[in-house]
Amino acid sequence: MRKKISVHDIRMGMYIDELCGSWMDHPFWKTSFKLGDKKDLAALQQSGIREVWIDTSKGLDVASPVQEVSAEEAERQAQAVLLQATTQLQKTEERVSLEQELERAQKLRDKAKQAVISMFEEARMGKALPIGEISTLVDEISQSVSRNSGALLNLVKLKNKDDYTYLHSVAVCALMIALGKQMGMEGDALKSLGMAGLLHDVGKMAVPQDVLNKPGRLTEQEFEIIKTHSTRGWEMLKASSGVDEVALDVCLHHHERVDGTGYPDRLSAPALSMAARMGAVCDVYDAITSNRCYKSGWAPAEALRKMAEWQDGHFDQAVFQAFVKTVGIYPVGTLLKLKSGRLAVVTDQSNRSLLKPIVKVFFSSRSNAFIAMELVDMSRTQDVIESVEDVAKWGLDIRKITGVC
Known part of the structure; x- marks a missing residue:
């Protein structure tokens, strides 16, 4: 039987069937394993994971009565969250079909990938970022999203371990723009969100590649190194002229959570900007729907259900519901x-x-x-x-x- 329990109720001998959170919040490359090492128990309880699913048919049950959630109840709660977003879609712009936009989106994907690779290499070498070129690229991405957001977003899902970081940045840029449109933003505000999405992970260029692309489990020290990318990115952007406060904020705070358990500053909801809250949702969605060197991505519809389960402490509820409206309960490609x-x-x-x-x-x-x-x-x-x-x-x-x- 599967049960969802708090990490504080985990004990040795339990079979961890699923970690309730993004794999970026913990150092485990597997999400299903029997807990037989005290170091693993300590790592779980010190990570950003708040709850786990255990399978009592494969390991120990809870030692004493705790508040448990059945798989059926968790599914019901997640579906209820998603159904709150089923109001009529507001579409005011002229759109084209997926087929009509795919060819243009393919060319833009290839162009954007090369531009981001070049930009990140500049950052790696300590050079100033070409903000003017980045701004032009964001405009083109915004135009494609306006014509049909599904085309580009679908194409950037096709990542491998070598281009994940670059295409992830393009995907988050497109998602931020699409989400901003859904929330009624336009003009310079929308442009700033796109720039923030494209630049949010630039700090990964300061992370050793063998750690960033490690296929197995990260050590605690390696995980701490990974977590420095938001601060290192903020430092890089701060040193470049023409980068606005929105991009700086999202770069630094896209791993914060509304309950204050994120990093690097453990900011909670009152201190988090709207852009940072949007960045957190877009970043996690693309990450968990992408194939990584150590894990296959979830299907888009499954990813939304999981995010609905996590949303109380992880995401701003209003932003998450707007995001569901943006990509759909059944996203393109489902x-x-x-x-x-x-x-x-x-x-x-x-x-x-x-x-x-x-x-x-x-x-x-x-x-x-x-x-x-x-x-x-x-x-x-x-x-x-x-x-x-x-x-x-x-x-x-x-x-x-x-x-x-």
Whole structure:
């Protein structure tokens, strides 16, 4: 039986089935293991993780009665959080289809990756950052997001261990812009958010690459080194002319939490700016949906459910709900099984409901065969979503088949 318990109630011999938090908050490269080392117990209790799931069929149960949450109740609570964001979407700008934007977004992704690599190399060598060039790049990213945010965001999900840091910066830039638009920001304010997203992880250039890309478990010392990247980045940006306060703030504080358990300054909600709260959500979402050298990323819909579970102490609730509206409860690229037995991949959000996206149907699970692809607006059909599916389970190359990442 799975139970969610506080880290303070963990004891030796328990089987840790899942750590309730981003893997950036702890030094463990595995999230499922039997607790047999006192050093691991101490590391867990001193990390940013507040709760864990244990499996009592594989290890010890809680020693005494504690407040437990069943898997079913946790799922219900997470779904309730997500459903709060199902109000009608507000779309005031002219948008294009995913297919129309994908080609332009691919070129922009490649251009942005090279620009960020160059920028980070400048930072690594202690040179001033080319803020003018960065500003132009942010404008182009903003234009793509306005045309169809799903195109670029889907493409930057395709990262490997060598380009993760660079494309993560591009993704957070795009997410910050999309989230800012959802929250009613525009003009210079929106531009500042994009700049902040692109620059937020520049401090990783001060972290030794063997630590940054280590495939196994980090030692406590290595984890502390990783955690210095926000302060080191702030120092780099402070030394560059033309970097505004929003970028400096997000760089320094995107790992802070509203309950005050983040780093580097352990700031709590009253002291955190709106931009820093937005940065925390965007940074975590892209990180946990990306494949890393030590862990496969979660599917977007699963990532949102996990973030909904963590949100009380980790994220600003209003910002998180706005973020759900931004990417959709079923983000672009999510594989769905419909009640009709057909498989479909999400290509866009409907302007009627976040629960009923626009999908591309391509496979029949009943006949186990491909069918003619069809674009379906779930808000205009009698068919309904039955479940979110694991792409690996079906062994399908979604991108090759449908053109959607």
